[in-house]
Each structure stands twice: as structure tokens, then as C-alpha cells.
Amino acid sequence: QVQLVESGGGVVQPGTSLRLSCAASGFTFSSYGMHWVRQAPGKGLELVAVIWSDGSKKYYAESVKGRFSISRDDPENKLYLQMNSLRAEDTAVYYCARGRGHTTDGYFDFWGQGTLVTVSS
Amino acid sequence: QSVLTQPPSVSGAPGQRVTISCTGSSSNIGAGSDVHWYQQLPGAAPKLLIHGNTNRPSGVPDRFSGSKSGTSASLAITGLQAEDEADYYCLSYDTSLSAFWLFGGGTKLTVL
Numbered sequence: 001q002v003q004l005v006e007s008g009g010g011v012v013q014p015g016t017s018l019r020l021s022c023a024a025s026g027f028t029f030s031s032y033g034m035h036w037v038r039q040a041p042g043k044g045l046e047l048v049a050v051i052w053s054d055g056s057k058k059y060y061a062e063s064v065k066g067r068f069s070i071s072r073d074d075p076e077n078k079l080y081l082q083m084n085s086l087r088a089e090d091t092a093v094y095y096c097a098r099g100r101g102h103t104t105d106g107y108f109d110f111w112g113q114g115t116l117v118t119v120s121s
Numbered sequence: 122q123s124v125l126t127q128p129p130s131v132s133g134a135p136g137q138r139v140t141i142s143c144t145g146s147s148s149n150i151g152a153g154s155d156v157h158w159y160q161q162l163p164g165a166a167p168k169l170l171i172h173g174n175t176n177r178p179s180g181v182p183d184r185f186s187g188s189k190s191g192t193s194a195s196l197a198i199t200g201l202q203a204e205d206e207a208d209y210y211c212l213s214y215d216t217s218l219s220a221f222w223l224f225g226g227g228t229k230l231t232v233l
Contacts, residue, residue: 035222037167044227045159045167045210059221095166104214105173106222107157111166 002026002110004096009115016086022079022096022112030054030074033099035108036081038092038117046092049081050099064090086119093117124149125211125225132231133201141196141228143211149223151192154214158187158196161208161227170209171196198230206232 008020020036036048049070050059058070069082079096093116097108126144133139143156150156158171169178171187174194186197194213198205211225 045161045224047222047224050222061221062219100172101155103220104152104154104216106214107155107169107172107212109169109172109178111168113166 002098004098004110004112006094006096006112006115009094009117011118011120012086013121014087014119017082017084018086018117020081020083020094020096020115020117022081024077024079024096024098027098029072029077033106034070034072034079035097035099036070036079037095037097037108037111038090039095039114040089040092043092048094051079053099083117086117088119091117091119124215124223125213127209127211127225127228129226130229130231132233133198134233135201135203137201138197138199139201139230140198141209141211141230143194143196143213143225145192145194145213147192148217149192149213149215150189150194152216154216156187156189156194157212158185159210159212160205161210163207167210201232203232206230 003025005023033053035050051070067085071080093114095114096112098110100109155173159167160170161167174189175187184199209228215223
């Protein structure tokens with residue numbers, strides 16, 4: 001069965017960096033686009049970053065552009081989110097999600113349980 | 122403020138039918154982008170409920186249905202049950218200059 005397990009969250013100070021990981025299993029990881037979605041406490045969902053199945057394209061929300069970087073290691077079946085220059089407003093639960101379709105028909109079918117990132121001094 | 126607009130809350134009694142709307146624009150739903158729906162139970166990750174406007178993944182009860190028309194979409198839940206109390210989100214792709222997937226702001230469903 002499809003499993004996505006995030007790790008790497010924690011409490012960090014503003015301006016510092018953190019790298020999140022997502023371990024995938026139960027499917028051919030290299031065949032799917034992957035996504036990071038976050039949810040601030042008590043708030044809605046926000047797509048943060050997208051990486052195409054072959055890694056050729058990466059897209060970022062305006063709120064994280066230039067600070068966050070998404071990458072993947074297909075032999076290890078892992079997805080990463082490198083987060084630099086963290087701000088208080090980056091505090092959220094971060095989910096990795098598997099992508100289906102492409103753009104106008106694209107969606108996320110399986111999600112991990114999430115990892116909490118708290119940015120606070 | 123989300124580009125996809127959902128009512129903040131809806132409610133209904135057990136057994137009733139409720140609908141949740143998702144209103145977009147000519148750059149997303151109106152441009153032909155599909156609408157997808159997620160259910161998020163308290164303390165849990167979102168779960169795919171409807172994809173491609175009307176399609177239910179395996180295991181999702183047929184009490185849940187989706188529709189799309191023009192620049193809007195709707196999620197309908199019939200035979201409301203206590204376990205349906207959750208947050209519901211729509212998702213669609215925006216074709217504007219900052220092309221990206223967008224979530225609606227979410228709707229809290231309360232079963233009375």
C-alpha cells in the first residue's frame with residue numbers, strides 16, 4: 001500500500017534552515033510528481049512546492065520562492081524540502097503528497113501524516 | 122484570501138443533505154481546470170474525496186458526489202452522518218501567470 005512518511009520537523013529560530021524528508025513506499029516513486037503542502041495552525045491548506053516525476057520542473061508558491069528548494073532522490077524513494085531563511089509565518093504542519101495527472105487535471109491522491117515545523121525565537 | 126471561495130461553515134442534521142460550494146474564476150475552474158475535493162478529519166491529514174470533478178476513489182461512499190458548472194463546483198453529501206463532521210477543501214489549477222494549484226479556504230461541516 002502507498003505510504004508517505006515525513007520527518008525532519010522541529011522548533012527552529014527565525015533565519016535558520018531546516019530540511020524535511022518524505023520516505024515513499026508501496027509505489028514506483030520515480031513515476032510520480034510529488035508535492036509539499038503546508039497547513040498553519042488553525043488555517044487552511046497551501047501548496048508550497050511541486051517537482052515533476054523526472055525532476056525537470058519545479059514550482060514554488062510565491063511565499064517561499066527563493067527560500068525553499070524541493071528535490072528528490074529516486075533510488076532512495078525520498079522527497080526533500082530544503083527550507084532556508086525561515087520566518088515565523090512558515091510555522092505549519094508540512095505534508096508530502098503524491099501527484100496524479102498534470103496541470104489542469106492534476107491532484108494529490110495520497111498524503112503523509114505531516115511533520116510540524118515551528119519557527120520561533 | 123483564497124482565489125477559490127468556499128463558505129466558512131455549513132451544518133446539517135443526521136440524514137440530511139448538504140452542499141459545499143467552491144467558486145473560482147475564468148483562470149481556474151472557468152478555464153476548464155478540474156476540481157478535486159478533500160476531507161480533513163480533526164487531527165488527521167487530508168484525504169482525497171472526489172477527483173476530476175465527479176470521480177470517487179475506491180472506498181469513498183457514494184453519499185459523496187461532486188459537480189462542476191461554469192466557474193463553480195459543488196460537493197454534495199447525502200444521508201449525513203456524525204463521522205462526516207470535518208473540514209472540506211476544494212483544489213483546482215490556476216492558469217494565470219503564477220500558474221499553480223490552489224486550495225479553497227476550507228469549509229467546516231458541523232453535524233447537528
